[in-house]
Amino acid sequence: MQLGVGSCSISLLSEFLGFSPICDWREQPGLDLPTTLRIESTHRHHRVVQELEITPPWSYKPDCVESSNDIEPFCLYTSLTFADSRGVSVITTPTAAKSIEEMAAFTNKEALRGANTEPPFIYEARARPGRGIGLIANTRIYRGDRIFSHTPVLVINTKIYKAMPNSDREFLQKRGVARLPQKTREAYLALHGQFGGDLVNDIIATNAFRTELSSDGKDYLIVVPETARLNHACRPNVVSFLDPDTWTQHFHAIRDIDPNEEFYMQYINPLLVRQKRLDFLYSNCGFNCTCPRCNQPRFYTDISDSRLVVISDLFDRLSDQSVNRTATIDDAELLISLVKQEGLENILANAYLHAALECSFIGQKEKTKMYAALSIELAILLAGPKDEDVMTMQSLWDSPEEHWSWLYFANETVGGKMSTTT
Numbered sequence: 192m193q194l195g196v197g198s199c200s201i202s203l204l205s206e207f208l209g210f211s212p213i214c215d216w217r218e219q220p221g222l223d224l225p226t227t228l229r230i231e232s233t234h235r236h237h238r239v240v241q242e243l244e245i246t247p248p249w250s251y252k253p254d255c256v257e258s259s260n261d262i263e264p265f266c267l268y269t270s271l272t273f274a275d276s277r278g279v280s281v282i283t284t285p286t287a288a289k290s291i292e293e294m295a296a297f298t299n300k301e302a303l304r305g306a307n308t309e310p311p312f313i314y315e316a317r318a319r320p321g322r323g324i325g326l327i328a329n330t331r332i333y334r335g336d337r338i339f340s341h342t343p344v345l346v347i348n349t350k351i352y353k354a355m356p357n358s359d360r361e362f363l364q365k366r367g368v369a370r371l372p373q374k375t376r377e378a379y380l381a382l383h384g385q386f387g388g389d390l391v392n393d394i395i396a397t398n399a400f401r402t403e404l405s406s407d408g409k410d411y412l413i414v415v416p417e418t419a420r421l422n423h424a425c426r427p428n429v430v431s432f433l434d435p436d437t438w439t440q441h442f443h444a445i446r447d448i449d450p451n452e453e454f455y456m457q458y459i460n461p462l463l464v465r466q467k468r469l470d471f472l473y474s475n476c477g478f479n480c481t482c483p484r485c486n487q488p489r490f491y492t493d494i495s496d497s498r499l500v501v502i503s504d505l506f507d508r509l510s511d512q513s514v515n516r517t518a519t520i521d522d523a524e525l526l527i528s529l530v531k532q533e534g535l536e537n538i539l540a541n542a543y544l545h546a547a548l549e550c551s552f553i554g555q556k557e558k559t560k561m562y563a564a565l566s567i568e569l570a571i572l573l574a575g576p577k578d579e580d581v582m583t584m585q586s587l588w589d590s591p592e593e594h595w596s597w598l599y600f601a602n603e604t605v606g607g608k609m610s611t612t613t
């Protein structure tokens with residue numbers, strides 16, 4: 192989602208909307224759908240196209256397979272020393288690997304301080320009826336508390352899906368997992384596979400997150416064994432963001448969590464009504480959702496669905512930045528109230544952001560600051576403190592009058608509908 196006014200804009204990214212890309216990645220045009228992921232290919236001609244040397248941080252000579260577009264091969268790079276010898280295997284092009292090698296995660300040991308270590312006794316993994324293993328809180332956890340921060344063990348440039356047959360990609364994937372340090376490899380291979388077929392590939396299909404890992408914005412799939420144990424619920428209590436500099440995925444509580452409550456993230460767009468959520472989860476993620484929100488009695492589902500329709504409509508109207516827009520601060524406050532009633536704390540930062548902007552449009556300084564602060568508090572859990580949108584909101588909090596949105600329509604539209612200065 193993009194809020195844009197001239198050259199000034201605040202982009203509300205999909206991750207910012209609070210849903211994980213975990214099943215979304217298989218929706219991308221050109222990527223394999225789950226049915227093809229299930230087929231174990233018999234096609235075997237892994238054309239190793241070039242002999243590359245071992246260069247730090249990599250621990251082996253990269254294995255490369257020619258790509259059908261003939262631009263660049265895709266190669267397997269494994270570092271056994273990455274993240275205190277947790278290790279990582281990366282499948283990408285030699286050019287992308289060069290820029291990865293220069294990232295702080297690989298050049299500065301200090302950058303990974305605190306990653307892959309967990310506060311003790313916060314949670315434990317347990318069998319959950321109808322949904323395999325899940326992570327259960329052992330103690331009360333408060334909104335904003337960090338749950339864990341981990342680095343990926345397998346990283347795949349998504350362009351590979353268009354660039355070569357499945358069998359070639361699977362060859363690189365299998366070798367990538369085989370080369371990981373033993374403990375890491377075992378943790379990977381113990382993960383759940385939902386679709387069957389080649390195990391390494393099935394684990395990717397079931398557990399991968401889609402994310403921008405490199406500074407050049409390239410798309411990657413990542414598998415992080417610890418965070419892969421998080422089940423989905425349509426009212427999540429944890430959210431994540433990935434710091435691209437340190438290659439660390441951080442999870443925080445987005446609301447208070449009781450002892451014995453399961454941690455849930457949201458795999459899909461939170462604005463879908465129940466039947467659409469169930470259909471999407473079944474066709475893209477391969478399971479029938481057993482979360483409490485999908486299983487509540489019809490009466491509550493109907494109320495929830497109608498709230499979601501209004502929430503979507505309000506987001507659309509508040510995002511409309513044309514001079515003919517009809518949205519007001521009342522709409523933004525209604526949105527906040529409905530999002531809270533719906534229990535979607537993972538999109539509350541967006542609702543607060545809209546409220547802050549509406550107040551700024553009409554020059555209400557104190558309320559602008561109040562809503563900006565409320566938005567920032569949650570947005571840093573969803574996108575991280577270095578995120579551009581979070582920094583933009585910070586500037587709205589610091590000095591609303593300096594922000595592009597301040598009395599924007601009053602200045603832009605002389606005598607127009609939006610000249611709503613008080």
Ligand SMILES: C[S@@+](CC[C@H](N)C(=O)[O-])C[C@H]1O[C@@H](n2cnc3c(N)ncnc32)[C@H](O)[C@@H]1O
Pocket residue numbers: 321322323324325382383385397398419420421422423424476477478479480481482
């Ligand atoms: C990323 S894994 C989550 C951890 C997994 N439960 C395990 O045992 O490792 C995703 C898988 O968990 C199960 N799952 C997650 N959320 C679920 C839900 N709300 N309802 C039913 N099954 C769910 C499905 O089998 C899905 O393929």
